[in-house]
Amino acid sequence: MSWLDTIVQGIMLGGLYALFAAGLSLVFGIMRLVNLAHGDLIVLAAFLILLLITALGLNPFLAAFVALPVMFALGWALQYVVLNRTLGDDILPPLLVTFGLSVVIQNGLLEGFSADSRRISAGMLETASLQIGPVSIGTMPLLTFASAVGVIVALNLLFYRTSLGRAFRATSDDSATAGLMGIRAERIFATATGLAMMVVTIAALYLGTRANFDPTMGPARLIYAFEAVIIGGLGSFWGTLAGGIIIGVAQTAGAAINPEWQILAGHIAFLLVLIVRPRGLFPRAVD
Amino acid sequence: MTDHVSSNWTVSTRTRGSSLSMLLVLAAVILAFATPLIASRAVIQDLFFILTMLVLAQCWNLLAGYAGLVSVGQQVFVGFGAYAMFAGVSLLGMDPMAAIVLGGLAALALSVPTAFFVFRLQGAYFAIGTWVIAEVVRLALAQWKALGGGTGTSLPSGATRDMFGVRFVADLLGVRGPQATDIVCYWLALLLAVAAIGSIYKLLRSRQGLGLAAVRDNREAARSIGVDPLWTRSFVYLVAALATGLTGALIYVQKARISPDAAFSVPDWTAYVIFIVVIGGIGTIEGPIVGVIVFYILRNLLADYGSWYLLILGLIGILIMLLAPRGLWGLFTDRTGIQLFPVRRILADRTKTKDDRGSD
Numbered sequence: 135m136s137w138l139d140t141i142v143q144g145i146m147l148g149g150l151y152a153l154f155a156a157g158l159s160l161v162f163g164i165m166r167l168v169n170l171a172h173g174d175l176i177v178l179a180a181f182l183i184l185l186l187i188t189a190l191g192l193n194p195f196l197a198a199f200v201a202l203p204v205m206f207a208l209g210w211a212l213q214y215v216v217l218n219r220t221l222g223d224d225i226l227p228p229l230l231v232t233f234g235l236s237v238v239i240q241n242g243l244l245e246g247f248s249a250d251s252r253r254i255s256a257g258m259l260e261t262a263s264l265q266i267g268p269v270s271i272g273t274m275p276l277l278t279f280a281s282a283v284g285v286i287v288a289l290n291l292l293f294y295r296t297s298l299g300r301a302f303r304a305t306s307d308d309s310a311t312a313g314l315m316g317i318r319a320e321r322i323f324a325t326a327t328g329l330a331m332m333v334v335t336i337a338a339l340y341l342g343t344r345a346n347f348d349p350t351m352g353p354a355r356l357i358y359a360f361e362a363v364i365i366g367g368l369g370s371f372w373g374t375l376a377g378g379i380i381i382g383v384a385q386t387a388g389a390a391i392n393p394e395w396q397i398l399a400g401h402i403a404f405l406l407v408l409i410v411r412p413r414g415l416f417p418r419a420v421d
Numbered sequence: 422m423t424d425h426v427s428s429n430w431t432v433s434t435r436t437r438g439s440s441l442s443m444l445l446v447l448a449a450v451i452l453a454f455a456t457p458l459i460a461s462r463a464v465i466q467d468l469f470f471i472l473t474m475l476v477l478a479q480c481w482n483l484l485a486g487y488a489g490l491v492s493v494g495q496q497v498f499v500g501f502g503a504y505a506m507f508a509g510v511s512l513l514g515m516d517p518m519a520a521i522v523l524g525g526l527a528a529l530a531l532s533v534p535t536a537f538f539v540f541r542l543q544g545a546y547f548a549i550g551t552w553v554i555a556e557v558v559r560l561a562l563a564q565w566k567a568l569g570g571g572t573g574t575s576l577p578s579g580a581t582r583d584m585f586g587v588r589f590v591a592d593l594l595g596v597r598g599p600q601a602t603d604i605v606c607y608w609l610a611l612l613l614a615v616a617a618i619g620s621i622y623k624l625l626r627s628r629q630g631l632g633l634a635a636v637r638d639n640r641e642a643a644r645s646i647g648v649d650p651l652w653t654r655s656f657v658y659l660v661a662a663l664a665t666g667l668t669g670a671l672i673y674v675q676k677a678r679i680s681p682d683a684a685f686s687v688p689d690w691t692a693y694v695i696f697i698v699v700i701g702g703i704g705t706i707e708g709p710i711v712g713v714i715v716f717y718i719l720r721n722l723l724a725d726y727g728s729w730y731l732l733i734l735g736l737i738g739i740l741i742m743l744l745a746p747r748g749l750w751g752l753f754t755d756r757t758g759i760q761l762f763p764v765r766r767i768l769a770d771r772t773k774t775k776d777d778r779g780s781d
Contacts, residue, residue, distance in 0.1 A: 168545035
C-alpha cells in the first residue's frame with residue numbers, strides 16, 4: 135500500500151470520526167454537556183437501523199431515513215426528561231448520569247441483541263470503488279466523507295443562518311438573558327440533543343456498513359469523537375472535521391506500519407496535539 | 422484538630438458521637454482481623470473482594486467527591502500496578518509482597534506524566550482525557566510480549582505459595598497453601614483499607630483537606646486566599662494513584678492471572694467503583710462503605726442474570742444521582758444527623774475549657 139493511498143484512506147476514515155464527533159460538538163457547544171453515552175447512542179442507532187432493515191426489509195439508506203425522526207424524538211425526550219435536570223455549575227451530575235446511561239444502553243443492547251457482531255449490508259456499494267489518478271477510493275468511504283462534509287455545512291448553516299441557530303448561540307452565550315427574550319432554554323437544549331441524535335443516526339449508518347459492530351464498541355467511538363472535538367478546538371465544526379481527519383490519518387498510518395498500532399497511533403496523535411496546542415487547532419469558544 | 426479563630430471559640434471537626442463511632446470502627450477492624458480464624462475460604466474471598474473494591478471506591482471518591490476530579494480512567498492505575506507486580510514476580514523473581522509495593526510505586530510514577538496531560542483538561546474533558554490515557558497504557562502493555570502480550574499470562578506456579586508469611590499462616594492456622602495465600606491477601610486488603618480510610622480522614626481534617634474543599638467549591642476564591650489549586654489537586658491525584666496501584670497489584674496477586682483487557686477493564690475497576698460511590702453517597706467517607714455493601718448484596722442477588730446486573734446498577738446510579746445526589750448515606754445523615762467520620766468544621770464555644778487555650 136503506497137503512502138498516498140494510506141493518507142487518502144485515512145482522510146476518508148476521518149470523515150466517519152467527524153460524523154461521530156459532530157453530535158458531541160453540537161451538544162457541548164450549546165450546553166457545555168459532555169455526553170459519555172454518545173458512543174453507545176451511535177451503536178444503539180446502528181441496531182435500530184439493523185432492526186428496521188430486518189423487520190421491514192428496507193434498503194439501509196431508507197432505514198436510516200426512517201430512523202432519523204425516531205432518534206430525534208429519543209434525543210429530545212432524553213434531554214427534556216433526564217439530562218436537563220443535571221445541568222448546572224456542578225459537573226458531577228451530568229457526567230455520572232450519562233456514564234450510567236452508557237452502561238445501561240450497553241447492557242440493554244447485550245440483553246436484546248446478544249454479544250454477536252452484526253453488520254449492515256450495503257449490497258453492491260460495499261465493493262464498488264472509484265479510480266482517481268493513482269489511488270482507488272471505495273464508494274462507501276467516499277460517501278461517508280461526503281456525508282460528513284454535508285453534515286458540517288448543514289450545521290454551520292443552521293447555526294449562523296436560521297432563527298433556531300440564533301437561539302442556540304444566544305442560549306450558549308447567556309441562557310438567562312436569552313430566557314428574558316422569550317427563549318425557553320430547556321426546549322432549545324432538547325432540540326439540540328434531538329439534532330445531535332440525527333447526526334448520530336447518519337454516523338451509525340456508516341459505522342454499520344463499514345465494519346462489524348457489537349453492543350460493547352460504543353465507548354471506543356466516544357473516545358475517537360472526543361479526540362476529534364478537542365483537536366479541532368471547542369465550538370468549531372470545521373475544526374471537528376480536521377480533528378477527525380487527523381485521527382483517521384494517524385490510525386491508517388499506524389496500521390500501515392504495524393496493524394496492532396492502529397488505535398494507539400490515533401491516541402498518540404491526540405496527546406501530541408494536546409501538548410502543542412492545549413486548546414486545539416481552531417479554538418472558537420472561550421472555555 | 423483546632424485552628425486559631427478567636428480566643429473564645431474553637432473550630433473542631435469532632436461531634437458528640439464521633440468518639441463513640443471511633444470505638445465502633447476499632448471493634449469492627451478487630452473483628453475483621455480475626456475473621457479468618459472462623460470463616461470459610463469462600464467468605465474470606467468475598468471479604469477480600471469487598472475490601473479491595475472499598476479501597477478503589479475511597480480513592481475515586483477522594484478525587485471526585487473532595488477534589489472535583491471526575492476520572493473515568495482509574496483502571497489505568499489498577500492495571501499498571503498489577504502489571505508492575507507481575508513483572509516483579511515473573512521477570513525479576515521478587516517476592517509477591519515486595520512486588521505489590523513495586524506495583525504501587527509504579528502507579529505513582531505513572532501518575533506524574535499522566536497528571537501532566539490530564540491537568541490541561543478541565544471538568545468533563547478531564548474525565549475523557551483520563552480514559553484516553555488508560556487506553557494508551559492498555560494498548561502499549563498489550564505489546565509487552567514477555568508478559569503475554571494481548572492474551573496475558575499467569576504468575577509462576579508456587580510464587581504466591583512462597584509469598585512472605587504464607588507458610589507461617591498455613592502452619593499457625595493449620596490450613597493448606599492456597600487458603601493461607603487467600604488469608605494473607607485478605608489481611609493485606611484489610612490493612613490497605615484501614616490505612617486508606619485513616620489517611621483520607623486525616624487528610625480531610627487537616628489544612629490541606631480544607632484547601633481541597635475550597636478549590637472544589639470555588640477555584641478562584643481558594644486561590645485568592647493562598648491555596649494553590651494545581652498543587653492541591655496534583656497531590657490528591659498522586660496519592661489516589663499510589664493507593665489504587667497497590668490495590669490493583671494486591672487484587673492480581675490473589676487472581677494470579679492477568680490480561681490487558683481484564684486489568685484495564687472499565688466496568689470492573691471504574692464503572693462498579695463509580696456506582697458504589699454514587700449509591701453510597703459521594704463526598705463522604707461513609708458513602709463508599711455503605712455503597713460497597715449495597716453493591717455486594719445486589720451482586721449476589723442478581724448474579725444469575727448476566728448483563729441485567731450492570732443494567733440495574735446503572736439505573737439505580739442514574740436515579741440516585743437525579744433524586745438523591747448525596748446517596749444513601751446522605752439520606753441517612755439528613756434524617757439522623759449521625760456522622761461516623763465527621764470532617765465538617767464546627768464552631769464550638771471554648772470558654773469552658775480555658776485551660777487548653779493556645780495549646781495547639
